[in-house]
Structure formats: structure tokens, C-alpha cells
Amino acid sequence: MENSFSAFLRNDIIAKLTAADFDILIIGGGITGAGIALDAASRGLKVALVEKDDFAYGTSSRSTKLIHGGLRYLKQLEFGLVKEVGSERAVVHKLAPHLVLPEKMLLPLYEKRGMGYWLTSIGLRLYDFLAGVKAEDQRKMLTRLQTIKHEPLLLEDDIKGGAIYAEYRTDDARLTLEIIKKAHASGACILSYCRVNDFIYVDNKLTGIKAEDVLTGKSLEVKSKVIVNAAGPWVDELRDLNKSKQGKRLHLTKGVHIVVSRAKFPVRQAIYFDVEDGRMIFAIPRGRATYIGTTDTNYSDEKDHVVITNDDAQYLVKAVNSMFPTVGLKLTDIESGWAGLRPLIHEEGKSASELSRKDEIFESPTGLISIAGGKLTGYRKMAERVVDLVIEKHFDDRELKNCFTHTILLSDLANAKEVDLYIQQLEKKLKERGIEPFNATYLAHNYGTQANEILALIPQHEDAETGLAKAEVNFCIHHEMTLTPLDFFVRRTGMMYFNIHRMEKIKDVILQQFSEIMKWSDAESIRHERALNDMLTESKKFNH
Numbered sequence: 046m047e048n049s050f051s052a053f054l055r056n057d058i059i060a061k062l063t064a065a066d067f068d069i070l071i072i073g074g075g076i077t078g079a080g081i082a083l084d085a086a087s088r089g090l091k092v093a094l095v096e097k098d099d100f101a102y103g104t105s106s107r108s109t110k111l112i113h114g115g116l117r118y119l120k121q122l123e124f125g126l127v128k129e130v131g132s133e134r135a136v137v138h139k140l141a142p143h144l145v146l147p148e149k150m151l152l153p154l155y156e157k158r159g160m161g162y163w164l165t166s167i168g169l170r171l172y173d174f175l176a177g178v179k180a181e182d183q184r185k186m187l188t189r190l191q192t193i194k195h196e197p198l199l200l201e202d203d204i205k206g207g208a209i210y211a212e213y214r215t216d217d218a219r220l221t222l223e224i225i226k227k228a229h230a231s232g233a234c235i236l237s238y239c240r241v242n243d244f245i246y247v248d249n250k251l252t253g254i255k256a257e258d259v260l261t262g263k264s265l266e267v268k269s270k271v272i273v274n275a276a277g278p279w280v281d282e283l284r285d286l287n288k289s290k291q292g293k294r295l296h297l298t299k300g301v302h303i304v305v306s307r308a309k310f311p312v313r314q315a316i317y318f319d320v321e322d323g324r325m326i327f328a329i330p331r332g333r334a335t336y337i338g339t340t341d342t343n344y345s346d347e348k349d350h351v352v353i354t355n356d357d358a359q360y361l362v363k364a365v366n367s368m369f370p371t372v373g374l375k376l377t378d379i380e381s382g383w384a385g386l387r388p389l390i391h392e393e394g395k396s397a398s399e400l401s402r403k404d405e406i407f408e409s410p411t412g413l414i415s416i417a418g419g420k421l422t423g424y425r426k427m428a429e430r431v432v433d434l435v436i437e438k439h440f441d442d443r444e445l446k447n448c449f450t451h452t453i454l455l456s457d458l459a460n461a462k463e464v465d466l467y468i469q470q471l472e473k474k475l476k477e478r479g480i481e482p483f484n485a486t487y488l489a490h491n492y493g494t495q496a497n498e499i500l501a502l503i504p505q506h507e508d509a510e511t512g513l514a515k516a517e518v519n520f521c522i523h524h525e526m527t528l529t530p531l532d533f534f535v536r537r538t539g540m541m542y543f544n545i546h547r548m549e550k551i552k553d554v555i556l557q558q559f560s561e562i563m564k565w566s567d568a569e570s571i572r573h574e575r576a577l578n579d580m581l582t583e584s585k586k587f588n589h
């Protein structure tokens with residue numbers, strides 16, 4: 046595969062990073078940094094990006110995984126935000142239809158809680174209008190009976206009706222990774238496991254970074270005319286390091302999701318429902334699981350170890366049981382879950398849920414450009430704003446293209462119909478090889494047509510399950526800069542969250558594959574196994 050983003054390119058990338066003088070260096074390989082890297086590289090700038098862990102390690106693998114307009118921001122009268130991110134949904138779907146899947150959302154309406162029927166009807170109409178939603182996808186209001194028919198598990202007592210409206214579901218980490226891969230293919234020099242520890246200045250202006258290769262402990266320096274801080278929840282740490290944390294600052298809030306088996310909580314479709322405290326949460330089916338979230342609480346603790354507390358889990362379990370009384374969810378039904386931090390901008394006197402989700406750009410006197418706030422959904426427009434600013438300020442003497450990331454496809458499949466056809470073809474191919482055909486949907490939604498390459502890598506004379514697992518890991522190492530088993534299980538495949546049973550079955554095979562391909566010493570293999578087991582234990586802590 047041309048321009049493969051192989052783990053074995055790492056030394057070459059380090060050599061290039063340290064030898065060249067870049068136009069723009071981005072700190073942070075979440076969706077924000079990835080979007081900026083692709084936008085800048087595609088316009089003709091010389092781009093570097095460094096990420097201290099794996100790509101999407103931070104908030105960009107721990108969201109609700111929706112490409113959505115943020116219906117609740119209408120209540121906060123954030124029309125501009127809803128218009129921008131709402132309109133972006135269709136664009137991001139077009140760019141990656143295998144990964145950004147149309148998902149109709151059910152909004153049940155009750156007499157004694159939440160919004161009124163007519164207000165919801167008008168609100169959703171406005172939501173569709175602002176986002177320019179196609180006629181066939183526009184909201185439909187439902188009667189009481191229709192709502193119950195759509196989701197028989199709902200509490201029936203005082204349901205007065207409901208609404209169905211259009212959103213999209215994605216995998217945040219895979220979306221980030223596909224953008225990173227595209228940026229790499231467009232010439233950006235991108236390194237994961239490389240932590241920025243300090244800045245370099247000449248005449249009080251930023252000219253580079255000092256960093257550590259986290260995998261070897263070696264120091265490196267990278268020079269760049271412009272440095273962009275896209276470090277998500279860590280943005281203020283870098284502003285501190287740059288002695289420019291003045292004026293506005295970040296306000297971190299924690300959001301938790303829990304995963305249960307679909308058999309235990311068999312919702313027919315995604316649902317957005319009211320909780321007694323006035324907040325709203327999602328229940329979203331994905332494969333053999335249903336995930337539920339989220340919470341929104343102030344956070345000031347350790348950013349690299351954000352955990353689901355007993356209270357967080359209880360809150361979500363209680364919310365499910367009050368709205369879906371026959372489900373009888375218990376803490377022990379939780380198979381997995383994740384906790385993430387929203388890097389929001391602080392506003393005096395506002396609670397966690399009231400804080401705006403709008404992005405803002407800060408520029409320091411020494412030239413550090415920091416971007417924070419925003420949504421996964423709006424990554425492309427955020428990137429465009431940052432790169433426009435960088436070009437205007439530093440490169441307006443060059444002939445550079447205008448932003449055209451809305452045309453840079455992240456998939457070979459053109460639309461949802463083609464995705465469905467591809468799944469059917471894949472099912473046939475899997476059957477021929479004795480592999481359960483249900484794997485086709487997972488493979489197509491995760492990798493798109495790259496699944497063909499995975500099939501080609503399945504070793505002969507291996508049992509089906511093991512063969513597929515080996516092929517997947519092989520592909521991820523050689524084409525997706527996958528450096529550890531955690532990268533694989535958490536951010537390349539989502540198995541840690543959505544199919545923990547398969548993960549437990551194939552864990553040893555995967556560890557052995559890694560060890561062989563990467564030529565790890567015994568000590569390295571043991572270290573990676575321990576890290577994997579620790580996260581597995583943490584993920585499953587309620588499930589016993």
C-alpha cells in the first residue's frame with residue numbers, strides 16, 4: 046500500500062523531524078490536531094505533528110462517538126454553533142461513509158419532565174433548518190402509541206409522544222486515525238509517543254520544541270516557524286510552559302460512558318432521554334453492545350488517569366432503570382466503559398453543563414497558537430480557522446490553496462448504499478474462509494475497504510478466529526502506526542469497549558503477534574502484557 050503509515054517508519058520519521066525546519070508544528074494527535082495537520086499539509090505547508098501517547102489517546106477516543114449538531118445547545122441559544130456543527134454532519138458522513146453512519150435518534154417526550162411536545166417540534170424543525178437537513182431526513186413527530194412501538198422498553202406511564210431525528214454515529218478514534226493517515230499521505234511528518242517538554246525561543250519568539258521519545262527516552266528537538274497547541278485537556282499545561290496562561294483558561298469536565306451487552310439492554314435504536322436532574326443522556330446500540338452516557342462533572346484531578354467512579358456508574362444505571370423499568374440494570378452488568386475530559390473554556394458562574402462548547406483560539410506574545418473547546422463534529426471547520434490564521438499571519442507571501450478538506454475523502458466507498466453492498470461482498474468472502482459472516486459489518490465499519498487487505502493477510506492453516514485476529518494486528522502495525530497492544534484493543538478496534546469477550550479470547554495471540562513482529566524482549570512483552578491487563582481490570586471493575 047502506497048504511503049503506508051507503518052510502525053517500521055518510526056526511525057525515518059524521527060530523522061526527518063529533527064533534520065527539517067517546518068512551517069507549522071502541531072502538538073496533540075487528537076481530532077483537533079489531526080484536522081489541522083491534514084488541512085495545513087493539503088494546502089502546501091510543511092507540517093509536523095507530535096503526540097505524547099497514541100493518536101486519539103485523549104478525549105478523541107472517549108466521546109459519545111456521535112457526529113451530531115448538539116440539540117441541547119439550541120436550549121442555550123447557541124444558534125451559530127448548532128448551524129456549523131449541524132451542517133458538518135453531512136460533510137463528515139460524505140468523507141467517510143463507512144465510519145460515520147446515519148443513526149436515527151428517538152426522543153421520547155413525557156408529561157412531567159423535559160421539553161413540551163410543541164416546543165420540541167419547533168426546536169427540531171429549527172435544528173433541521175439550521176443544519177440544512179435533507180427533506181427525507183427531517184424530524185418526524187410521533188404519537189404516544191408510535192413512540193411506544195418504536196421502543197417498547199420505555200416507561201409508558203406519562204409518555205405523551207416523541208420525535209425521531211437524524212444524527213450520525215462514528216468511532217472517534219478511528220476517525221482521528223484516518224485523518225492522521227491522510228495527513229501523513231499528504232506529506233505531514235507525524236510521530237506518536239513523543240512528549241513536548243519545553244519550547245525553544247530566539248529573541249523571545251517560539252522557534253521549536255524540546256521533546257522526549259517516550260518509547261526510548263531519547264530527547265529530540267524540532268524546529269518550526271509556527272507552533273500550534275492542540276493538546277485538548279492539556280492545553281493549559283503547555284500555555285503554562287510558555288508562560289502565557291493569562292486571561293481565559295480551560296475548565297475540564299468529566300464525562301463517563303458505560304457499556305452493557307445488547308442482550309441485557311436491547312434498545313432498538315439510539316435514544317436521547319431525560320434524567321430526573323434535568324440533564325439528558327444517550328443510550329446507543331453498537332454491535333453486540335449498548336453504551337450509555339454521559340455524565341458532566343467538574344474535574345481537576347490527574348488527566349492521564351481518568352476513571353469511572355462508583356457514583357458515575359450508579360448515576361447512569363439509575364437513569365436507565367428509571368426510563369426503562371423492565372431492564373433492571375445492575376452495576377455488575379457493566380462490561381466496560383470509558384471516562385473522558387471535555388476541554389471547555391471557563392466562564393465565571395456557569396455550571397459544567399452550561400459551559401459553551403464553542404472553540405476559541407488564543408495567541409501568546411511569543412507566538413504559541415492554542416486552540417481549545419469545540420466538538421469532534423466540528424474538527425474540520427476548527428482546522429480551517431487555525432490554518433487560515435496561520436497563513437494570514439505568517440505565509441501570506443506564499444501561493445497557498447484555500448481550504449478544501451471537504452473534498453478529501455477518507456474512504457473508497459461513496460455513500461451508505463455502497464457500504465451496505467461492500468458488507469454483503471465481505472460476508473461472502475468471510476464465509477468462504479470459514480469465518481463467521483457477522484464479522485463483515487465490524488470490519489467494514491472499522492476499516493472500510495482496507496478490510497480487503499486484512500483478509501489477504503489471514504495466514505493459511507490457522508483457525509478462523511485466530512487467523513483473523515493475527516491479520517488484523519498485522520495490518521494495524523504495518524499500516525496504522527500501532528505500537529502497543531493497547532493501541533490495538535482500545536483505539537484501532539474499540540474491542541476493549543465493545544467486544545471485551547472477543548478481546549479476552551484473542552488477547553494472548555495478539556500479545557504474541559506483537560512480540561514477534563516488533564521483536565520485543567521478554568521484559569518488554571511482560572510490560573505490555575501488564576499494561577493491557579491493568580486496563581482490562583479497570584474496564585471490568587464493576588463486572589463481578
Ligand code: FAD
Binds near residue numbers: 096
Ligand atoms: P484530545 O483528543 O484530548 O487530543 C489532545 C492530544 O494532545 C492528546 O492525545 C494528548 O495526549 C496530546 N498531548 C497533550 N499534551 C501533550 C504534550 N505535551 N506533547 C504531545 N502531545 C500532547 N463531540 C462530538 O462532536 N460528539 C460527541 O458525541 C461528543 N461527545 C463527547 C462526550 C464526552 C464525554 C466528552 C468528554 C467529549 C465529547 N465530545 C463530543 C467533544 C469531543 O470529544 C472533543 O471536543 C474532542 O475530542 C477534543 O479533541 P482534541 O483533539 O482537542 O483533544
